Amino acid sequence: MNKPWYLDRRTFLRGTGVTLSLPFLECMSVNASVAQRPKRFCAVYFPYGVSMSSKDENAKWRWFPEGEGANYQFNESLKPLDPLRDNLTVLGGLSHPNGRTIGGHDTADIWLTGAMLKGAQMTNTISLDQIAAEHIGNETRFRSITLSNTGGVGEVTRSSTLSYTRSGQPIPAINQPRLVYNRLFGVEKGSKEEQRSQLTNSRSMLDLVLDHSKSVRGKLGRRDQEKFDEYLASVRQIEERVERSEQWLDIPKPSVNAIGLHLDADDSTPEELMKTMYDLMFLAFQTDSTRFATYQLDNMNGATSIAGKFPQLLGFGKSSHSLAHGGNKPAGAEALGKWDQFRAKQFSYFLKRLRDTQEGEGNLLDHTIVMYGSSNSNTHNNKNYPTILAGGDKMGFKHGQYLRYNEDTPFANVHRTILNRLEVPVDAFADSNGELQEIVA
Amino acid sequence: MMLNFRLMLPYWGVGVFPLLAPASFAASPADYEKDIRPILEKHCFACHGPDKQKNDIRFDTMSTDMINDRPAAETWHDTLDVLNFDEMPPEDEPRLSDDERRKLIGWLNYEIEAVVKATKSTGGRPVVRRLNRIEYQNTMTDLLGIKTGYANNLPPEGLSEDGFKNNGASLQMSAMQLEYYLEAARMAMSKAIVSGKKPEVFRHVIEESNGTAGNKSQRGRDYSNTLSRTSFFLGKIEEDYHEYGEFLVRIRARADLKEGQGYPRMEVALGYRVDTLMPERIIDEVEVTSERIQTYEFRGRIEDYPLPSRVQSKFPGLLIRVTNVYDDGSPMPKQETVVLEPAVGKKKAKTVKVWPEEPHLPEIEVESVEFAGPVFDSWPPKHHSDILFPSEQRETDQRGYAAQVLKRFMHRAFRRPVEEAEVEPYLALFDQVQGTVPSFEEAIREPLAMVLISPGFLYLVEPGAEEKRPLDDWEIASRLSYFLWGTMPDESLLTAAEKGQLHRKGEIKRIVSKMLNDERSWNFVDQFVDQWLDVGAVDRVAVNPEFYPDWNDELKPSIHKETKHFFAEVLNERMSALNFLDSDFAMVNRPMAMHYGLNESPRGMKFERVSLPETSERGGLLTQASVLLGHSTGEDSHPVLRAVWLRERLLDDPPANPPPNVPGLDAENPNFAKLSVREQLKIHREQASCNDCHRSIDPWGIAMEGFGADGLARTEITRRDPEKRGKMVTQPVVTEATLPGGAKLNGMDGLKTYLLEEKKEQFARALVSKLMTYALGRSMEITDEAMIDELTTDFISYDFQLHRLVQEVASSSAFLTK
Incomplete structure (x- = not known):
């Protein structure tokens, strides 16, 4: 086996806290070719859409920003992302054509696949992260990691995972931080x-x-x-x-500093659980244990979703489904908007951690593409997916804009753009018909 | 706010459930030529007919045989969607009348559901299914005779559409799942097969609390042999303890009981101290019911517990925590400061904080705590020699012995006799491993672990032919065992299979009775009730303390158990299943009786049968907190969720899912939030598309409005004031409702009376169908209708006796056929 440079780096990590030894590592990776820096992808999904009240008095709780192009302003829901606006693009108007033909709550399964669910078993197709992992996931200990707050695979159209194999089988997601930690870093x-x-x-x-x-x-x-x-x-x-x-x-395995990780967080401590999942994805990327991760924050099945009550536990009043349903009511837009904001705050924490961590001449975020969003705009609506694409600045992305599309542009064009930036040699993805030129540098 | 009843419906696609049609397989609600085609002709043919085919859609020639013409089915499905979305007919064309719309949607829903059922059908036969998490855990425990967490790392499992966790088609396998099976198999074998000499057994008796923990874990309590709310026992074993194998904690203690209070509850945990914290795991909890000294035993595997480092620990040693967790809910007392006499030679007086006595609360007096380990019945332990049975062959012919060991183990693991040839691959692994490890024990562990990841173990394999066939005795033994015990067949069941006794129907009924008497039948009660009634819904709702200041989350486990004990009582006492609709008794423990405010209460945590006064609204399932809380918002009741629960679970008549893009309850009306739920729902029903379904949903839930999210009766509903932030307003409860047929449901009593008088046959059929679904591990299909009808008729004829129904299900031809 032709050993790439980063294997040697791993050997150095033995017995040391990664965080402590970074300056030393930096010297090494600078000497190594910058061009060889790993390319990563991560997807974070939430269900039921976002606050998008049409009423003026609720305008500040609209998830989508005001204005368009480079001159746009975040409303309250996404304010926590303001410090990162140069590192991200907000996308509006996109959806999977296949998703538009199925039920409002059925679309989480295909967010990363774009599939038409087929046959009696409603078989899915391969997800974006798995295609990438198949092609360029060979250089890390784990090809990919699949996380969700509910865990397992759930049931068809109500899945609790975002990742699917080549044959369309759902990949069970891990929902216990300790299990993730043990797989990645455990002795x-x-x-x-x-x-x-x-x-x-x-x-x-x-x-x-x-x-x-x-x-x-x-x-x-x-x-x-x-x-x-x-x-x-x-x-x-x-x-x-x-x-x-x-x-x-x-x-x-790399050793990492576990202080501050809430490895025993579970559905009774949602804030710690989500933060720790973000931390683990960050650590997985930082240590180059894997380059592909998916994380589903909640699924669209009240009958199995243990995460549905998270907003209640965190003081946002209602379950995630009820918040979404209330989004068009007078007080509902604000209630949902605040929940959107909370999620954005956590997401922003993750992006910042990536951005503030040096790698080569840049930072982790500039070589990590992060897609964040939902497959509903509001509760039952399968169009106009709220989407944020962040990171990957040094992989050919041009950020800092809010872009609107119409239904002629399939959502899978985003997937295809990502695959191209990852340099995964595929010609098409699902029903894509091109790249999103506007975000490519 | 009210419309989100999808929350609980396992759901398949857009509008695939028949509108208002019961889940049973009624005839099509409309005749296409007579009822439907004229509507299409009037509204659609102009653009989608002989002259024009906008969007390439042409209705006049489109096939209505959706099962055999899938492209047509897809187009009809799209048609349903545009109708539901109100996209067609276009705005400038005449609207469909409510009646036309209802007919068309009703017909489309029905036909599309038929397609769905046809494509998902398993031909009325169970699909080969793997053990689910719980069955796997139970089976490993029984097969190996060692209790430990085998299934801890397995991914959680989803539910089937009808809410069951043992549905072959829904239970999936994945590489990660299998990876954890392999890990568990090896872990299991390293415990089951011991190697080496008999280990030294350490034994310690601690007579006085001698440990100290960090402040945080101590929670301000004193160390003492008297256990109260303010004091606990902490035993310390500094060295001489084992780190692998079973341990035994034996506590001699007595209760100091108090009038009007429950039994004190003794919780025992094992752990160690790190600085200010104490990582620990609770072993168990028991009630101390006697004022005379009793001995209580607790067992576990020490490697399942947090253990201190032998070399680095600042506070070395094991800690055994014994706490009295009984709490009557009265406010905690405050510590008092006591000034002590200055010590000799010191000027300053010392002060200490002491807890005041709480003489009204029951206490536990601990006489001694003994800790021993590793404990075993003999050496090698029984779980070892059950697999590596004593034999002279072991010395003379190791390979031959290995083959015998494997064959015997496989027989139990596969739950059927095993042929010599089947042992070959396992023996081949033994051959490969043998040279690489020092002992026979280590070599045999690997092929034994291999047995535990084989399909014969992980799946209920029933070889199939194209035609249906009767099950053989071994297969019957497994089906019975997983149905009623949730685990593998035991020796006596396997013996009955070997003797060929399980073919005889009368024999099966006798065996079922015997199995239900066995304590393992709790697995059936636990699992079936959980899945049929969705008791777990309670854990998906967070109760908001702003609305229920007296609520205590510690009640939730008791809420689960109440419904299960209620079912068990009806089953074991051979009572009528109509008790589920209403009963003159409740099954409660002390916390539940206190919560419900019953006059009579058991003293402890054990569930007991308590008679309800004639005037009580309680009785049956509907007034149990599991139903009332599980289908609420945590702030208020949720009449739609409750109604859907009732229709789906008790009547097997789930309402259709809301079409896509339905509006929420109308919020345009500024006074909306001030209206009662009943009025809100009424406004909602004024919209024709909503009214179609909601007029047959809402009344069921409105009748239950007299009970809040906490499961308690109420006369008013607390709401947030829509105008003043942070303020609450109240509204009176109104519980009168009318079903579409005109039947009046007047409150909980009226609802129960109506169910008992008008719906008991439908309830009986629903219960039969749910029980069959669970027993067979597959969804019911159209071909099962006749069987369900027959079982239901019989069930009614023997006065709805639940125990008998279980016997009949287990001896039905569907249960005994592959």
Whole structure:
């Protein structure tokens, strides 16, 4: 294997707090070619849309800014992002054409895929982060990480994950900060030899299980076989992960300073939970443990969404769904706007952390594309997705604008633009018909 | 505010549920040629007909056979959407009349739902399904005989459309899931198979509280052997303790009971001290009910608990915390400052803060706390020798012995007999590993772990043919066991399978009875009630203390349990399921009885049957806090959510989802917020598109308005004042409502009377259908209708006896067929 420069950097990280040793690391990475800096992508999603009251007295709580182009002003909802306006673009008017044909609450599944859900099982297609991870995710310990506040996959059209495999299978999201931390930075048990032999055993075991399972499959009825193929695909994928772990065995996981991380935060402490998830994504990027992350803040299923009550717990009065429904009422626009603002504040914290962390001659944010938004404008409306595209300044983005589009521009053009900036060699994505020229430098 | 009842509906797509049609499979509400085509002809053909085909849509020739013509189905689906969005007919064309609109949408909804059902159908057969989280946890525990958290890292599971967690089609597998299965399998085997010599057992008896914790964890309490609200016991074991394996905490203690108060509750936790904090995990909690010394035992695996570092700790040693968590809700006393005599040779007097006595509260006197570990019944422990059974072959023919070990283990893990050839791949792994590790024990762990990630273990595999076939005895044993116990079949069930006894229907009924008597049947009660009635809704609502100042979140676990114990009582006492609609008793523990303000209350946390006075509005499911709180906003009731819950869960008649882009309750009216919910809903119903559904939804919820989000009766509703920020206003409760047919529902009593008089057959059918869905692990389909009808008729004939229904379901042909 041709070892890239950053592997050596990892070795230096052994036993030290990353935050402490950064100045030293900076010397190294400056010497390395700037052109080789990693390119990253991260997507953060929230459901049910935003405050967009048409009434003048509620104008200051509208999520979308006033004005257009470079001369726009944030309203209250996005004020926390003002210090970052040079690093981001607000996009309006976009939506997935396929999303416009399905129910108001059905669209979270396709935000990153643009798919037409097909067949009896309503199969999805591959998500943006996974395409990128497939092509250029090979250089990190983890191809990608998938997070959400509810966790798991949820159910079709009400999913609690943003990421889908090539075959359209949902990837379960992790909702416990401690599990994320353990995967990324936790110490593996046993000596290196023990770990190696366990990996070898895993490989043999999975081979044998796969063979055995094929014979089980043969005995099943047709419908059962279709369902059972999920299992076979999973075995194959984890075989690949085992191989990957073998390659990474000699490189210790980075050690990070866990002080200030609320690793045991859960649905009873939403503010800490979300902050910690953002922190973990930041640390994952900073340590180059992965370059692709998705994080779903809440899903559109009251029946399973444990995050629906977060605004209530945080003093915003109603559940996230009820806040969204109230958005057109006199006091509702403000209530929803304040919740929008709270989310923007947390998001701004994440962007700032990325921006304020040096990497090479720039900072982490200028090599990280962050997409933030929803697939509803207000509660049941599947058009005009509220969208913010941030970061990636040194990957060819031109920021600082508020751009409006009409329905001729499919939302997937954003995805395609992102893939192009990541230099992922694909010609198209979903139903995209071009790049968003206006945001490309 | 009221319209968001989608919140709880597992939902499939736009308008795919029939408008107003019951979930059962009624005939199409309209005849296309007679009722529908004329409407289209009048309003649509001009632009989408023989002359013009705007947007390439032509209705006069479009197929109405949506099941076989999918492109046509898609176009009809789009048509439904534009109608719902009110985009068609265009503004300058004549509007559809309310009646035309209702007919057209009703027909489209019905036909599209039929397509959905056809495409999702599993042909009336369960899909091969994996164990869900809870079944996996239970099965691992029973298979290995070791209690620990096997499923902790598994991703949470979604629900099926009908709210169930054991639906084969909804339970997914993924690489991450499998990765955690493998991790759990290895962890399990390292516990189950021990190696090495019999370890030394450490034993400590602590007679007086001897530990100290940081201020933060101590919460200002004193250390003492007398446990009250202001004092607790902290035992410390500095060294000589194990770090792997089972431990035993044995506490000798007695209660000091007080008149009019409940039993004191003893909570035991294990942890250690770091500076001002004490990382710990609670082992368990018991009530101390006797004034005479009793011995209480607590067990766990020490590696599941936070342990101090042996080398770096500033405060080395284990800490055992024993606390009395009983609290009658009275205000905490304030500490008093006491001035002490100056010590000899010192001038300054010292002051200390002491807690005043609280003689009205029950206390616990701890005589001693014993800690021992690792504990085991024998060496090697039983969980080890159950797998590595003693045999001379082990010395003479290790490979042959390994094959026997694997075969026996696979038989239990796969819940069926295993052929020699099936053992081969597992033995192959044993061969590979054997040379690389020092002991037989270590070598056999890997193939045993492999068994635990095999489909035979993780899935309920029922080989299928094209035709339906009767299940064999082993498959019946598994189905029964997962239905009624949520875990693998035990020895006696496997023996019955081996003897071929499970084919006989009479035998199954006897076995079901026996299984329901077993304590494992709590898994059935717990899971079925949770999924049927969505008890977990309580955890998705945060109660706002501004509206309910007396609310205490610690009540939530008891609220869950109330509904489950109520179901269990009806089941075990062989009572009529009509008790779910109304009953003359409640199942409560002390906190629930206090919350409800019942005259009679159990003394402790145990749920007991309490008679309700004839005048009480309580009784049945509808007045339980799980329903009333779970379907509220946390500030107020939510009549629409409650109504949808009732129709979906108790009547199996879920209303249609709101069409896309429905307006919320009209907010243009400045006085809107001042109106009562009933008036708000009335305004809402004035809109024809809303009225179609809401006239048959709202009344059910309005009848329940006499109960607030906290589950308590109320005569007025507290609201925020729309004009004065931070102020509250109240409105009187009005609970009279009229159903579309003219039936009057007058408050909770009126609602219950109506259900018992007019809807008991529909309720019976709903319960049968839900129970079948759970028992079979699949959704009910049109082909199941006849079976459900038959079971329902029988169910009514034996006076709705729940226990008997469970027996009948388990011996039904659907349950015994693949």
